[in-house]
Amino acid sequence: LAKTTQPISMDSYEGQEVNITCSHNNIATNDYITWYQQFPSQGPRFIIQGYKTKVTNEVASLFIPADRKSSTLSLPRVSLSDTAVYYCLVYPTGYSTLTFGKGTMLLVSP
Amino acid sequence: GAVVSQHPSWVICKSGTSVKIECRSLDFQATTMFWYRQFPKQSLMLMATSNEGSKATYEQGVEKDKFLINHASLTLSTLTVTSAHPEDSSFYICSAIGQGADYGYTFGSGTRLTVV
Numbered sequence: 001l002a003k004t005t006q007p008i009s010m011d012s013y014e015g016q017e018v019n020i021t022c023s024h025n026n027i028a029t030n031d032y033i034t035w036y037q038q039f040p041s042q043g044p045r046f047i048i049q050g051y052k053t054k055v056t057n058e059v060a061s062l063f064i065p066a067d068r069k070s071s072t073l074s075l076p077r078v079s080l081s082d083t084a085v086y087y088c089l090v091y092p093t094g095y096s097t098l099t100f101g102k103g104t105m106l107l108v109s110p
Numbered sequence: 111g112a113v114v115s116q117h118p119s120w121v122i123c124k125s126g127t128s129v130k131i132e133c134r135s136l137d138f139q140a141t142t143m144f145w146y147r148q149f150p151k152q153s154l155m156l157m158a159t160s161n162e163g164s165k166a167t168y169e170q171g172v173e174k175d176k177f178l179i180n181h182a183s184l185t186l187s188t189l190t191v192t193s194a195h196p197e198d199s200s201f202y203i204c205s206a207i208g209q210g211a212d213y214g215y216t217f218g219s220g221t222r223l224t225v226v
Contacts, residue, residue: 098156
């Protein structure tokens with residue numbers, strides 16, 4: 001599986017847009033990019049998944065450049081409840097064991 | 111969407127006793143389930159992978175005789191921590207993949223195990 005690198009932590013204020021970038025230089029052709037969110041003492045929760053260009057859902061947007069060697073998770077107008085750890089994972093569809101990196105601890109302040 | 115229920119959410123047990131954690135897929139058939147362990151301020155570490163009706167595959171360094179995994183049906187997997195010790199205290203999370211599960215992987219809410 002492709003190794004991912006993302007910032008250890010980020011700080012933001014309520015109402016701001018937050019962009020978390022993930023590097024995955026050795027992404028394979030059949031790999032998808034998936035982001036998960038984890039609150040303390042809870043299991044990870046799926047946020048968004050994409051293959052190329054841009055994907056948007058009701059929670060976030062995912063921007064993927066043409067070379068797919070990085071991706072950016074964009075959270076619009078964050079609130080205090082968005083304080084969590086965000087994991088970027090790269091893996092092919094179908095069965096595959098997931099390897100979690102350290103993730104990015106996002107702290108949203110009032 | 112796909113839902114995985116994990117029970118109990120927390121448990122305290124005495125050293126030397128065994129504890130069973132259940133993981134159920136509520137609205138899809140989980141052909142494969144995964145068990146993770148997470149220590150404070152650390153990432154999830156995969157412990158084992160289990161396919162329905164087969165023996166679990168354990169990651170290197172995980173004692174299969176200590177962490178017993180059963181995946182007897184397409185909706186239920188259990189993790190039993192045998193002869194628990196304080197160093198087994200951790201947050202245990204299950205995950206499942208199967209038909210009907212959107213985007214593949216759905217995680218349970220986790221179980222906080224404290225061994226005293």
